[in-house]
Amino acid sequence: MKVMTLNFLTCAVKNCKSSNDSFPLHPKEAELAKDDIEINPQLLINVLPRIDWAALRTTSTELGFPTLPEQPPSPEDLQSDEALLKELHELLMETQMMEGKLVCGHCGHEYAVKNGVANFLLPSHLV
Amino acid sequence: MLPTPDTSHVPYNRVYEPAEDSFLLLDTLSSPSETAFLSSRFCSTSPSSPSPPNFGAPLVLEVGPGSGVVIAFLTAHASTIFGTPHVLTTAIDVSPFACAATNLTVRKAVSEAEAEAEAENPSTSGQWTSAIQGDLVSPLRPGSVDVLVFNPPYVPTPGLPAPPPAPLQELRDKTTFEEDSHLLELTYAGGKDGMETTDRLIDALPGVLSERGVAYILLCAQNKPEDVKGRIRSMGTGTGEGEGWKAETVGTSGKQAGWEKLQIVRVWR
Structure with a gap:
């Protein structure tokens, strides 16, 4: 599961949807893998507008990646800042979470990640 | 014609095998009218207009991908279908076997398309x-x-199968015949009018779709498609103002009055 996926996943428990604490989910005991993908600046520029930057900063820090700048870069920033471009490419496109857990900051429910697939099926008492 | 993704690795004893319904989705989504619609909606960035409103790369989701043949097709041929390769794709399925199969089907289809291109x-x-x-x-x-x-799962059945129990939520090499039957039942059994699961998905559309969001839902004749479209058109917009929901049939198969005459309904606002 690409780390980018965490930017559009939230807790599956209905009552958590309205809480700010349910997003982003917090990786725990994460085992990461890295795909080798050719860097594509135009793709990153097009992906960036749909990224929740504050959530991505949180995810980046929690996975032990460098701290991202406070404000999202503009397309011009990205084109001129090769280091940041590389960092974002590695984090969003190349990094996969293979094993571990995703924890909801609101209800504390832990979703298991196995073989790169996160399981969001809820036990019957939470449905 | 765009090549159909290879699904020869998929265990069909517990994952739905691509069939007429899957192929109708491939044909419809790659038809000239739908690629024109999708491209104009999601690929507004033309060189002549330097700063159009940029919502970013669209997120394409298949719900219940099974073998993954449809989402693999959409991913591998993104440029042809959406007018841009800058789309993100994902899929959600209750079955761990379908999830694993889909991951592999997409990866194979993408590397094949890349090799070709x-x-x-x-x-x-x-x-x-x-x-x-x-x-x-x-x-x-x-x-x-x-x-x-x-x-x-659109086939009318007396009831809906239970969701997969915990032991069936994990990938395993060996499953029993009963477990395989349960997983296959989940792929087709639709309950009353074959609509119990589809109705839940339709109810969730206003919440999960973006402002520019569009859904393609497959229905069979027994689902009472005209009623379904009427119900979608009368849904609230969620924003109170603005345009309401539209629902139109954009693809059909099985012209004769068979019980499984299929159609694809496009839903958007």
Whole structure:
């Protein structure tokens, strides 16, 4: 599961949807893998507008990646800042979470990640 | 014609095998009218207009991908279908076997398409993120999906099968005949009018689709498609103002009055 996926996943428990604490989910005991993908600046520029930057900063820090700048870069920033471009490419496109857990900051429910697939099926008492 | 993704690795004893319904989705989504619609909606960035409103790369989701043949097709041929390779694709399925099969089907289809295209253009495929195990769209943030594709369990049945119990939520080499039957039942059994699961998905559309979001839902004749479209058109917009929901049939198969005459309904606002 690409780390980018965490930017559009939230807790599956209905009552958590309205809480700010349910997003982003917090990786725990994460085992990461890295795909080798050719860097594509135009793709990153097009992906960036749909990224929740504050959530991505949180995810980046929690996975032990460098701290991202406070404000999202503009397309011009990205084109001129090769280091940041590389960092974002590695984090969003190349990094996969293979094993571990995703924890909801609101209800504390832990979703298991196995073989790169996160399981969001809820036990019957939470449905 | 665009090549159909290879699904020869998929265990059909517990994952739905691509069939007429899957192929109707492939044909419809790659038809000239739908690619024109999708391209105009999601690829507004033309060189002549330097700063159009940029919502970013669309997120394409298939719910219940099974073998993954449809989402692999959409990912591998993103440039042809959406007018841009800059799309993100994902899928959600209750079955761990379907999730694993889908991940592999997409990866195979993308590397095949890339190998084919290498000479002229290295990136005609979209970006696959991963299959996610879950119930319909429940793991997704509100308003996050731009294109949703659903080939539901649409066969009318006396009841709905139970969701997979914990032991069936994990990948295993060996499953019993009963477990395989349960997983296959989940792929087709639709309950009353074959609509119980589809109705839940339709109810979730206003919440999960983005402002520019569009859904493609497959229905069979017994689902009472005209009633379904009427119900969608009368849904609230969620924003109170603005345009309401539209629902139109954009693809059909089985012209004779068979009980499984299929159609694809496009839903958007």
